Amino acid sequence: MIETEGLTKFFGDFEAVHNVNLFVPSGTVLAILGPNGAGKTTTIRMLTSILAPTSGWAKVAGYDVVKDAARVRASVGVLTEQHGLYERMRGLEYLDFFGRIYRLPADVRYKRAEELMTRFGLGDAFDKRVGEYSKGMKQKLALVRSLLHDPPVLLLDEPTSAMDPQSAKLVRDAIMELRQDARTIILTTHNLTEAQALADNIAVIRRGRIVAFGNMEDLAHRFVGPPLMELKTSQPLNGLAKELTPLVKVVESGDNWLRYEAFKPAEINPQVIRRVIGLGIDVITLSQLTQTLEDVYLQIVEEDEGQEKKADEPKHATD
Amino acid sequence: MSPSTPLINREHVQDHFGDQVGWLDTIKNAWVITRREVRDSFRDWRIVVPIFILTLFFPTLANFSSRIFINYFDKQGADGKEFIEAFLPLMPMLVGFFPVSISLVIALETFVGEKERRSLEPLLSTPLTNTELYLGKVFAAMIPPVAAAYLGIGLYIGQLIWGEQKWRPDPVLILMIVALTTVQALVMVTGAVVVSSQTTSTRAANLLASVIILPMSLLVIGESIIMIQPYRRFVLWYVAAGLLVVTTLLVRTGASIFNREELLGRSIDEINLRWAWRVFWEQLTGVTRAERQSAKATGRPIRLNPIRYYRKTVFPTIRNLRVASLAMSIAIIAAFAAGWALSTKWQLPLSNKDNSEVLDNLRSIWETAQKDPRWVGLAISQNIRVLLVATLLGAFSFGAGSIFFVALPFGILGYLMGNVAAAGISPIPFIVAIIPHGIFEIPAIIIAGAAGLRFGSVPTKPPKNMTVGEAWLRALADVVKIGLTVVLPLLIIAGIFEVYVTPKVVEWALTL
Structure with missing residues (x-):
């Protein structure tokens, strides 16, 4: 479990993270999204007890990130933004080094390293020098490093960047599997499809502030409106939009199609279908248009930019 | 897995x-x-x-x-x-x-x-x-x-x-x-x-x-x-x-x-002058960022209040220097003792002769100084020079330079006093030649030396939750703060006493 309250970090005059409040229960995945320099990595570093918060507090796996820093770091598996591997070492040797740091017994270290490397398709690279690994292999080895000591909390910074689609799927499947083991996972990514597929909750961070937090459904509802339904019919829909107006809000229409917002699709859609059929029009399809995380994210960013501009206006006026 | x-x-x-x-x-x-x-x-x-x-x-x-x-x-x-x-x-x-x-x-x-x-x-x-x-x-x-x-x-x-x-x-x-x-x-x-x-x-x-x-x-x-x-x-x-x-x-x-x-x-090798100045100024003035922002928001500027400044900023800084001041005092006493000990090995050719020659010399210096107030400036600037050199050397030697330069004159003094004692000359005129202005000068030297010592040694152990750069800047601001608000006034008073009071007291002591 991860819990933070008022987490803030200053570097000199620069406020990198401002008042971050998070709650990530065990067995869930939180995706932190945001542009470069938004404060994602600083937040992760504070949760790893690498950087101390300027104010606020955080607990990771039940340990305070300031008072119990070593225990936090022992309980966390971190995949850093840059894989940062030792290129002159061999794969297994590299993992053995980290295993020693986590005080794992020798037999366990080797067994675990071999198992994980094999699981991530590095079975034939045990004794290969890390410098000879491809980019994707390096990324996988870094991920194996973060899993080596079987930590209850995983902080993954861009886990599938630099990976081919097959490897990326392998890693995504692994993350899903890890979540089922009641692990707490935070991942930062620019891959919104991946975040949508993996995360239970999403936090959007901009200029060090969490500007949106919730599950995909909540965020979509809050930022891009209610689910959008598309109705296709066999005949032209002359005047049907007006007929439906008391029931739903029609946002777009064509000759034989229309789109409407449905706050409660389960209640509204049967009524819409009954009304259309009652008018003697045959329904071909009624489907919900997919709201992607990309739509939601872009909307959040746009709204936040608007608020930022608004906040800046009086300042400029007085300058 | x-x-x-x-x-x-x-x-x-x-x-x-x-x-x-x-x-x-x-x-x-x-x-x-x-x-x-x-x-x-x-x-x-x-x-x-x-x-x-x-x-x-x-x-x-x-x-x-x-x-x-x-x-x-x-x-x-x-x-x-x-x-x-x-x-x-x-x-x-x-x-x-x-x-x-x-x-x-x-x-x-x-x-x-x-x-x-x-x-x-x-x-x-x-x-x-x-x-x-x-x-x-x-x-x-x-x-x-x-x-x-x-x-x-x-x-x-x-x-x-x-x-x-x-x-x-x-x-x-x-x-x-x-x-x-x-x-x-x-x-x-x-x-x-x-x-x-x-x-x-x-x-x-x-x-x-x-x-x-x-x-x-x-x-x-x-x-x-x-x-x-x-x-x-x-x-x-x-x-x-x-x-x-x-x-x-x-x-x-x-x-x-x-x-x-x-x-x-630290992500780039860049000097952040704005930040450095802000940290320095905050430490020097004692006005925190929050206070500045609040003053800006309320439109009420922060007024300079010397009593508040001394109470809130200067005295706490002196308190923070207590360990360094103790170290400096011990160094001074040790240097004095070492000087005294050296006097038993290498003695100066002193004799217990008539005090009148010394008295005449002192009187002539006193009369010249009385007519020319620049002597006060000379006494002050001499002390300031030594303290500045001590602070500068301290910065490059983890504070060792500060200890050495501040303690050295006391070592020489110990050596002289040891020789005086060994020659059987009454030490009273020498002691009274120090006391009147020393009451102000010695504390000033100890405090300034302590600030210099901390300034030089702070990189070896910066306070918790503070980077070395920030700790160093704050120690530098403390040197300036203490220098201007405590050391300089004390040295001015000491300078005046040294020129106008000490010779009179010594003259009186010699006539005893």
């Missing part, structure tokens, strides 16, 4: 990490880092080849040139034995120094190189403590070059012992060379850590490394000059001891700099 029993469960974490780690565990954990890094160093041909050449080739070359020199001196009719005694010990020292200089390269590589390759962050994410990481890396930078140096020294001396010269060196001399080689390596490695912390690229670190290699080279030249004078070789033990003290200070500084916050908080 997960083992049936989690490897890192709560019990494992509780048992192995956190709380107080014993020294043995610290060394064990540091050794994990050292082992990896030493192996890594030996896989790098850029390190292995020079070490190999310097260890095996250079001692043989040195031995060869020694033989040529000895033969040459023999042919010239000089005393070959005397030459051997003077010259031969010089070579193992140099033979040891060359491989040791590689420690600088390894240290820069292991500290900045890792930072540059971004391989440090995974290591920082592990439960190892900052001290374990620091020690592990220091050992790693030390072991290969020092081992190579010992091997080189051994080879060279072996060739001399079992070669043509049949040299039989004094074991103490060998021990001295080994000790010097080791502490030189320590100074270079620990210095390299401090240098590394100020940069994010090996290129910049290599440029800054000249700060270490140049003084070390000069030191080795100086050591060489001493080494070829057998009757002065004992001085090299003091040099080794001095280097050990420098190492201790560098280790403290390095250990305080080598922490996660410093390593990852």
Whole structure:
């Protein structure tokens, strides 16, 4: 479990993270999204007890990130933004080094390293020098490093960047599997499809502030409106939009199609279908248009930019 | 993917990490880092080849040139034995120094190189403590070059012992060379850590490394000059001891700099003047960022109130200097005692003659000073000069310069007083020549010296939750603050007393 309250970090005059409040229960995945320099990595570093918060507090796996820093770091598996591997070492040797740091017994270290490397398709690279690994292999080895000591909390910074689609799927499947083991996972990514597929909750961070937090459904509802339904019919829909107006809000229409917002699709859609059929029009399809995380994210960013501009206006006026 | 029993469960974490780690565990954990890094160093041909050449080739070359020199001196009719005694010990020292200089390269590589390759962050994410990481890396930078140096020294001396010269060196001399080689390596490695912390690229670190290699080279030249004078070789033990003290200070500084916050908080080698000025000004004025922002928001400017300023800013700063002031006071007393002790060894030719000559001199000085108020300025500026030099030297010597320069005049005073006492002259006129202005001057000197001492030594142990840069800036602001608000007023009063009051009191004392 991860819990933070008022987490803030200053570097000199620069406020990198401002008042971050998070709650990530065990067995869930939180995706932190945001542009470069938004404060994602600083937040992760504070949760790893690498950087101390300027104010606020955080607990990771039940340990305070300031008072119990070593225990936090022992309980966390971190995949850093840059894989940062030792290129002159061999794969297994590299993992053995980290295993020693986590005080794992020798037999366990080797067994675990071999198992994980094999699981991530590095079975034939045990004794290969890390410098000879491809980019994707390096990324996988870094991920194996973060899993080596079987930590209850995983902080993954861009886990599938630099990976081919097959490897990326392998890693995504692994993350899903890890979540089922009641692990707490935070991942930062620019891959919104991946975040949508993996995360239970999403936090959007901009200029060090969490500007949106919730599950995909909540965020979509809050930022891009209610689910959008598309109705296709066999005949032209002359005047049907007006007929439906008391029931739903029609946002777009064509000759034989229309789109409407449905706050409660389960209640509204049967009524819409009954009304259309009652008018003697045959329904071909009624489907919900997919709201992607990309739509939601872009909307959040746009709204936040608007608020930022608004906040800046009086300042400029007085300058 | 997960083992049936989690490897890192709560019990494992509780048992192995956190709380107080014993020294043995610290060394064990540091050794994990050292082992990896030493192996890594030996896989790098850029390190292995020079070490190999310097260890095996250079001692043989040195031995060869020694033989040529000895033969040459023999042919010239000089005393070959005397030459051997003077010259031969010089070579193992140099033979040891060359491989040791590689420690600088390894240290820069292991500290900045890792930072540059971004391989440090995974290591920082592990439960190892900052001290374990620091020690592990220091050992790693030390072991290969020092081992190579010992091997080189051994080879060279072996060739001399079992070669043509049949040299039989004094074991103490060998021990001295080994000790010097080791502490030189320590100074270079620990210095390299401090240098590394100020940069994010090996290129910049290599440029800054000249700060270490140049003084070390000069030191080795100086050591060489001493080494070829057998009757002065004992001085090299003091040099080794001095280097050990420098190492201790560098280790403290390095250990305080080598922490996660410093390593990852700094991303570019850029001077942030705006931030630096803000920190300095905040410490100097005692007005915090929050107070400034609140004043700006409410439109009510912060008014200068001297009483509030002294109460809220100056006095707490003096309180914070209490440990440094105590250290400075002890240093002053020790210097006075040492001066007194020296007076028993080297006495001045004093005699208990008539005081009238001294009285006449004092009276004439007093009358001249009375007519020319610049004498007050002279007395003040003399003190200010000494304190400024002490502070400046302190900044480059971890505060040692401040202690030395502030305590030195008291050492001289002790020496003079000791001589006066030994000559049987009444000490009263001398004591009263200090007391009237000393009441103001001595506290001013102690406080200023303490501020200088803290300014110089703060990088060795910055306050918690403060980077070295911030701690240093705040200590500098304290020097300025204390200097302007406490030391300067006290020195002005002391100057006035020294010119207008002290001579009168002394005159009175002499007439007693």
